Structure formats: structure tokens, C-alpha cells
Amino acid sequence: MWGYKRFFKRTQLETSDYLKDDILLIRCSVGVVRSHTEGPKIYSIPVPPSNIGQHFGKLLESGKGIDVNFEVDGEIYAAHKLVLAVRSPVFRAQLFGPMKDQNTKCIKVEDMDAPVFKALLHFIYWDALPDMEEFFGLNSKWASTLMSQHLLAASDRYALERLRLLCEAKLCEEVAINTVATTLALAEQHQCFQLKAVCLKFIAQPENLKAVMQTDGFEYLRESCPFVITELLQYVARIGEHSVISCGHVNKALDGDMNGRRVKQRLH
């Protein structure tokens, strides 16, 4: 009903029953007309997911057309300049920039373990993290976390943004007492703000704090990023405050009070 042509004359309104004590109440019903409707699709053909990563992964495995070698910690890794340059701006500068390496027969990579470089190449070609267990024979969560930590540092060095986030996500998933302090130090050093926040929250939990403080990683954190310890203390103080409030006003029977006290004991 498009009512714009339906007028009500003023005189007619003023003498009508609609006006009560000089008040006219208007009730509006608003309807929404959808200009675009779509029926259910009767036919559809499923499309498989992207496989471009597999295509380049197989190229790496085949070793065909290689034009550059890297020596990492005594191991030699062959690759394709074009692929490396497309994926990493750092490799691009190193291989095609004005200051490019002249000798691409064997470029030496310093300060990196061979398996980390291998995993880096895997990501560059496959566009996915390798399966740590299959790839390195690592079958403990600890070893997998250690590899992700190294790979995070390598991803930052070669400006591989998605690899960095994949490592962050993995480290976040694997966050644990014995490795979290090193992960926090790493997050701080490589500006991984999300991962840093996760680590701080995890360590500041009353049930984790004391145990984390007894790990070697915490000692390393204290030495390499002393200011992060202050941030951690702020987190702990906030949680302590929270639990004092909750035990004072809401529920004394719960372990809020105990948590609050435990946190204080640990930090003095």
C-alpha cells in the first residue's frame, strides 16, 4: 500500500472522531520490500580447494629447475630464485635487488639451524607449516613448540607474515608451563602482540605463575626482557584485585580469596 495519494482534509480531520482532546495518535506499520530474492539452487558442482601450494611443493620436491643453493649449518638446500623472491621481500632484495648476492651457487645462511631453514622452504613452497612429527620425527609437544619458536624468528627475518601468524597460532595453541616464558620473550622480541598477550594472561593465572617462575625460560625472559616482568606484574595485580573484589562481595566460599593470597605470596 503506497499511501502517498491518500490525503485527509484538515477540516474533515478536525471534525472527525480521530481527534481526541486535540491529540491525534498515528500508528505506522512499516514493511520491508526485498528487491532481490533468490530461490534455492537446484544444481551445483563442487570445486576442490586451491592446490597451487601443492604444485609448488612438488616443484621443490622434484628439484627441477633450481638456480640457487643455500648452505645452512653444514647442509645444502636447493631452491628457485623466482619462487623465493615472490614469497619473501627479503629474498627478493637478496636475489634481485641492487645489492643482490652475486654468487647464487651457494649463499651462506648464518645463525639458523638447518631444520628451521628446511621448514621455512617448506612453507614458502607449500604455503603451509610442515607436519612437525612427519617432517622432523619430533613426537613431543615440547620439541614441536621449540621448532615453532625458531620458525617464528625465521619468519620475521624473511618477512613472511603469514608464516609468522601460523607460528603464533601454533605457539598459542601449545602454550604450556615449561615453554611459555621463552615464547613470551620471543613474542616481545618479534613484536607479536597477540601472542604476547596470550602468554602474559597464561603466566599470570594463579595456578601457573609459581611453576613458570621456576623454569629456565623465565630466567632467560628476566635477563633478555626485564621490562616484560613489570608488565607481567601488572597483569598479576589486576587478577589479584579481581579476586579480592569477587571474594569480598560475591562469593567467599569460592577460591577467590585463596587465589588472591597465593598470588601475593608468590610475588613477595
Add this chain to the structure above:
Amino acid sequence: MWGYKRFFKRTQLETSDYLKDDILLIRCSVGVVRSHTEGPKIYSIPVPPSNIGQHFGKLLESGKGIDVNFEVDGEIYAAHKLVLAVRSPVFRAQLFGPMKDQNTKCIKVEDMDAPVFKALLHFIYWDALPDMEEFFGLNSKWASTLMSQHLLAASDRYALERLRLLCEAKLCEEVAINTVATTLALAEQHQCFQLKAVCLKFIAQPENLKAVMQTDGFEYLRESCPFVITELLQYVARIGEHSVISCGHVNKALDGDMNGRRVKQRLH
């Protein structure tokens, strides 16, 4: 309750109240024990989707490092041998096989329109179909369907399996009276069984058949794939049979009978 040790002696059972008129009713309660439980994850860091296609797409756009040119219908397209070879076994043979083209400065591509080759290159690098409207300025469904038809043929020629399925899915989505007969011919010629089935079903619908038969595409289909016409007739006969059964036994008021008759009229 793991009851395998709880036996009931036969004599005891036979004299018990459980047995009534030589009948023993057994009620079993089966419980499922889940061996693996997982709590909700407190922390998680989101990882962006794969961007390897964008990396190679930008390489194509930049034109850096090109080492091969194609002349298609008077247009020149530059590309990278390595990328082409990785993505298409046909390009691999053409560029690196024992019978490889010696002159890669300019390889001539016959029997293909320039925009189709351009779209093919787009897929090879970006791993996605181009936006037909943006890419070619095509703004009608008909023009988009025509491009998908050509691209399907090109994907078969260069053995790009995923591109073929992307085209099939697009043609399936855009199935329409004026283009479906050509699509069916194409599906037949390039062994696209899913697409062929969709086209046959669509054409055989009583509300579509007559109109499709009046298109130029149907004439082309009749000439190029005469045996598909027989298959189509089988489809129609099956639908006709179905509607006769449904109008005879189930519901005379519905248009089953009318459909049945209309189909017969159209085919005699």
C-alpha cells in the same frame, strides 16, 4: 557396569520369577563412553587464509623476470616459464619437455581468443577465476557464460583440472535457456560428466524443453553431438513417465498430467 562376570545359573533362572510362560524378556541399556574429550580452547590467534595466489598474481602484474611470450590472436602476453610449467603439464612439456619449443621469445597460440588466454594466465597465477565484469567489462550473464565456455575448453587443452571444475561450477550456476545447449555440447566434447548431467536435467524440464529447442545452440548441439539428442530424449521420457504415474495415482489436480502431455506434444 561391566557385567561380564555376573552370571545367572540355568537352574536358578528356571526356578526364578524372571521366567514367565517360558519367556525371558531382557532389557539392555547401552552406554557410549567417549575415550577422547577436549575442553574449549581459551586462547586462539586467527590465521589469515592462503595468499600464495596473490603473490604470484602480483608477479604477473609486475612483469618482472618474464622469460617467455605468447602471441594470441594478435596480442602479446608475457609470462614465466617456471610458473606455467608448475601449473600445467601441457606447458611443462611445451617449455621443458624433450620436444620443447626452441623459440620462447614468442610462442604462437592458435585457435584461441586473446581474452580467453588472458583469463587462463590470470587463473594460472592467481589460482582463481577473474571477475568477468571487471576483467573484460562484460556485464551480461550471457557474455560471462560465453567466456566460461571458452575458458572451459582452454582449461582442458592445458590440463588445468581445477580451472575446468571452476568453469563447470560457473556454467552450472548460470545455466539458462539461451546458452544451455552450447554448454551441453561443450560438456560432451570435454568429458565434463557433472555438467552434462546438469544440462540434460535442465533441458528435459517440461517448462524449458521447447524454448531450448528453438535456440541456435540446440541446432549446433544436434549437428555436433547427435547422440546426445538421444540421451536427452531418454531423460524426457523418464520425466514424462514420472508425471503420468504421479497424475494417475497420486494427484490429478496438480499439473503432472499437463506436464506429461506437454512433453509428448513437444517431441512428436
